[in-house]
Amino acid sequence: MLSRATHRPLRTRLSVLVTALCACAMAATALTWILSGDPAVIVIVELAGLAGVALVSTAVVRRELRPLEQAADTADAIATGDFGRRMVAADDAPTTEVGRLTDALNRMLGQIQASLAAREQSEDRMRQFVADASHELRTPLQSLRGYAELYQQGALPDTAAVDDAVARMLSEIHRMTRLVESMLMLARFDEQDDTEVEQVDLSRVVADSCRDATAVEPARPLHSRIEPGVTVLGDEAQLRGLLGNLLGNVRMHSGPGTPCHVDLVRAGSDVLLRVEDEGPGIPDHAVAHVFDRFYRADRGRSRASGGSGLGLPIVAAIAELHGGRVRLDSAPGRGTRVEVILPGRAA
Ligand SMILES: Nc1ncnc2c1ncn2[C@@H]1O[C@H](COP(=O)(O)OP(=O)(O)OP(=O)(O)O)[C@@H](O)[C@H]1O
Ligand SMILES: [Mg+2]
Missing domain, CATH: 3.30.565.10 (Histidine kinase-like ATPase, C-terminal domain)
Known part of the structure; x- marks a missing residue:
């Protein structure tokens, strides 16, 4: 029911217009035939009538289709990535099909823009998370490397020093393990919308x-x-x-x-x-x-x-x-x- 009501007005308006113009042209021809009966005058009136019908219908169709052309322009701009663009609705917008189309497209664009913004924000958060995580992992890795190099250079004088270095290395490894486990847990939570119930x-x-x-x-x-x-x-x-x-x-x-x-x-x-x-x-x-x-x-x-x-x-x-x-x-x-x-x- 609703879709019929929305489709009828433009079609109806255009067919009423064309019918009315044709009726006017025919009436003018008939009147000229009655009044003058001169075939030359009738032809001239007919030609003038046809020209009038063509002009008026072109102007009206153009006016009716202008919002659709604007919509096509906006769609082109959006296709090139300008998601901030919106269709401009006419004053009688909500009552016409074009107005409803404009409104629906604008709402859809709003939703697309909002979800793109949300995605961008989550990508920013992820980038920040990765940067922070790398920074956090660098410190224990540096100290692991430091102890390993000390050992390699023979700079650990006795067994006690080696034991101490190994103990510190193990503590850094535990720290890194805890860190990685926490990061994995948070990453899993980020993906989840709700939890096992x-x-x-x-x-x-x-x-x-x-x-x-x-x-x-x-x-x-x-x-x-x-x-x-x-x-x-x-x-x-x-x-x-x-x-x-x-x-x-x-x-x-x-x-x-x-x-x-x-x-x-x-x-x-x-x-x-x-x-x-x-x-x-x-x-x-x-x-x-x-x-x-x-x-x-x-x-x-x-x-x-x-x-x-x-x-x-x-x-x-x-x-x-x-x-x-x-x-x-x-x-x-x-x-x-x-x-x-x-x-x-x-x-
Ligand atoms: N009960 C508390 N008393 C004092 N400071 C606290 C307390 N709880 C948290 N904080 C402060 O808040 C910060 C963040 O806490 P959070 O638990 O997120 O990290 P963390 O304890 O430092 O490390 P992790 O929990 O990842 O091992 C801590 O570094 C600490 O400075
Ligand atoms: Mg804590």
């Missing part, structure tokens, strides 16, 4: 993670308040990774005896996971950047302890894949609090 007993995952953290650092007071039976839909391994990163940050960025608090509670239909420490906190200027890939608030210290600045971006990516979000609140001397809010699910 299973019902996960988050209370159990959080309790396990706290136990693991205490096993690694028995001297750190870890206070946990875990509401039982809190479940979410998601990927258990990823959620364990999220907690591992947050508790790893407490371990890596605050002193060994610094207390840590882990809370898991339901908050309405959401689930709130909070990991808080009473450590040194993060400088104000750095707080806004801690979710940027490869960012470290204290580059020297984090690098020395093996950090690559991918932990919090991984936490954010996991939360996002679970339909949740992350908040970080920190100030120097006040400690650091990270809150992960996930959509909950009744057990």
Whole structure:
């Protein structure tokens, strides 16, 4: 029904016009024949009528088709890559077929331009990621090369020096392995739109993670308040990774005896996971950047302890894949609090 209504007006307008012009020409011929009866006059009137029909119909058809010509020009410009161009709609645009076509094409162009911009942005992000990753890998590679060259030149005087060099090389290799694993994980998350869905007993995952953290650092007071039976839909391994990163940050960025608090509670239909420490906190200027890939608030210290600045971006990516979000609140001397809010699910 709709497509008929949209096609009829232009066709109708043109056929009414041609019919009306032909009728006028025939009427003029008939009138001349009645009034004068002179064949020469009739021929002249007929010729004049035909010329008039031709002129008027040409002018009208041209006027009607002008928007289509403009559309063709715009399409040519777009074909050469000018995606910013738009069809210009006439005043009576939405009511005519050309107006509707213009509107539809403009909307389509808008969508194409938006998806091209999104692709460009993601390519920029990928380029930046590759550049940062290469930069990060260069440092451990340089030190590996340094130790290998020292050994080759016979500059390591005794077995103890060789053992020390090998230990350092192994530590750099572990660092690189962790870095590459984190990068692969983030790259995988970038490709995923959502995550494997299973019902996960988050209370159990959080309790396990706290136990693991205490096993690694028995001297750190870890206070946990875990509401039982809190479940979410998601990927258990990823959620364990999220907690591992947050508790790893407490371990890596605050002193060994610094207390840590882990809370898991339901908050309405959401689930709130909070990991808080009473450590040194993060400088104000750095707080806004801690979710940027490869960012470290204290580059020297984090690098020395093996950090690559991918932990919090991984936490954010996991939360996002679970339909949740992350908040970080920190100030120097006040400690650091990270809150992960996930959509909950009744057990
Ligand atoms: N609990 C915390 N206390 C103090 N600073 C923190 C804490 N958590 C994160 N930060 C700061 O935020 C930065 C980014 O954290 P992120 O976890 O992304 O990287 P990382 O811990 O340095 O390295 P990675 O997690 O990749 O091993 C850290 O380098 C650190 O400066
Ligand atoms: Mg970390």
